Every structure is written in C-alpha cells, then in structure tokens.
Amino acid sequence: MKKNKRLVLLLLFITASLFVLNAQSKKERRAQKEKQVKELIESGSYRIDVSTAYPQRGRTIQLSSPYSIEIRNDSVFSYLPYYGRAYSIPYGGGQGLIFNAPLDTYRIETEKNNATKISFTTRTQEDRFDFRIKVFTNGTASIDVSMQQRQSISFAGGLFLPL
Template identity: 70%
Template sequence: MKTNKRLFLLLLSLVVSVSALYAQSKKEKKEEKEKAVKEVIESGNFKIDVSRAYPQGGRSLQLSPSYSLELRNDSVFSNLPYYGRAYSIPYGGGDGLRFNAPLETYKMETKKNKAIKITFITRSKEDRFDFFIQIFPNGTAAIDVSMQQRQSISFSGELILPL
C-alpha cells in the first residue's frame, strides 16, 4: 500500500513538472516570435503574404499564395488583387494595386495589445493609396487600402519572418 502511494506521488509530480516545462517552453516560443515580429517591422524591410481579400459589399475571397505587400527602405512593392467598384480608371482596367512606388508618409506605432500599426501614403501613376496595416504579435496582419479612384478593400495575411 505504501509503495502504491509513493508510486502515485512520483507519477503525479512527474506529470506536473512535465506540464510546467511544456507551458514554459510554449510561453518562451510565443515571446520569441513576438520579439522577431517587432525586430522585422522596426527594420523597415518586411513582406506580408496576403491570403484573403475582403472587398466592400462582397464576400471574402481566398487568394492564391502569390499575392504580397512588401516594404523596403522607403518604397512599397504592392502585388495585390483588386475587387470592387472603380470610379475612374485608365482604358483597359489599369494596374490597380500592382505597383512599385516611393512612400510619401510613413508612421508606425505600437498599441496596448502589442500590435503594431503602420500607416503610409503612396501614389502610382493611376491613383493615391492610403495604407493602414496592423501586425499582431503572432505575425498575422490586416491591411486596409483606401483609394481616390476606387472603393476601399481589405486583406489579411501573414508576416514573413527570417529563418
């Protein structure tokens, strides 16, 4: 009887210690990812792979993995699809949200929930674009784009972290 009780206490302490180690390593991984996300954003060079589009007045659309938004130094490289109403566009449809252009303004701030909010304005030969990006500590991102010649559109995706 005494042996069973000792064995039970030994197993119980083993289970508690293993679960504590697992929880600690999970928390460490989360903190490590948060730190990596913050470092990549603060470097000013990052890429967001976009996986979903949310046009105004329509259903969300799952996108192929080839769409992205990239910021490098003082330029934006936008390879995003556009779904929605255009008010005035060039003959043939124009380029929409597929352009490379310098940033006119750039502002970054960290919110209370550790999310990073980035806003910037840029222009292509077709339109002016106001980007509002929110990047969360786990690396997910939400992008809202307002334009003068088209309806606004939103996207969601994932920040690409270096290996």
C-alpha cells in the same frame, strides 16, 4: 501495493513537471516571436503575406495564390488582388494594386495592446493609395487600402518571419 502507489506518485510527478515545462516554453516562444516581430517592423524591411481579401461589397475571398505587400527601405512593392468597383481607370483595367512605388509618407505607432500601426501613402500613374496596416504581436496583420479611383478593400494575413 506499495510499489503501485509509488509508481502512480512518480508518474503523477513527471506529468505535472512536464506541464510546467511546457507552459514555460510556450511563454518563451511567445516572447521570442513578439521580439522578432518588433525587430522586423523597426528594421524597415518586411513582407506581409496575404491570405484573405475583404471587398467593400460582396463576400470574403480566401486567396489561394501567393499575394503580398513588401516594404523595403523607402519603397513599397505591392502584389495584391483587387475586387471591387473602379470609378475611373485606364482602358484595359489598369494595374490595380500590383505596383512598385516610392513611399510618400510613412508613420509607425505602437498601440496600447502592443500592436503596431503602420500608415503610409504612395502614388502611381493610376491612383493614390493610403495604406493602414496593423501588425499584432503574434505576427498576424490586417491591411486597409483606400484609393481615389476605386472602392476601399481590406486584407488579412501574416508577417513573413524568416527562420
């Protein structure tokens, strides 16, 4: 009987210590990811992979192809789909949100909840684009794009974190 009691107490102690160790490692992983996200944004070279599109009209669209937006130095490389109404575009539909262009303005702000707010403007031959990106500490991101010749559109995805 004493052996069973000791065995139960030993198992209970081991289980409790595993929970404590697991909780600490989760906190450490979260802190490490927050640090990695912050360093990547501050470096000025990062990519956001997009998984969902939110047109101004219509339903949410889950994207199956690999779409992304990349910021490198002073340029933006946009490979994003467009769903919505266009007011004035070139014959044939134009390029939409698939372009490479230099950044006109670029601003980074940190909000109260430690999310990073990035805003920039760029121009192509077709249109002027105003991007507002919000990157959260866990690496998820939301992108809002306003254009002069098309309806606005939003996207959701995540920051590409290299291993």
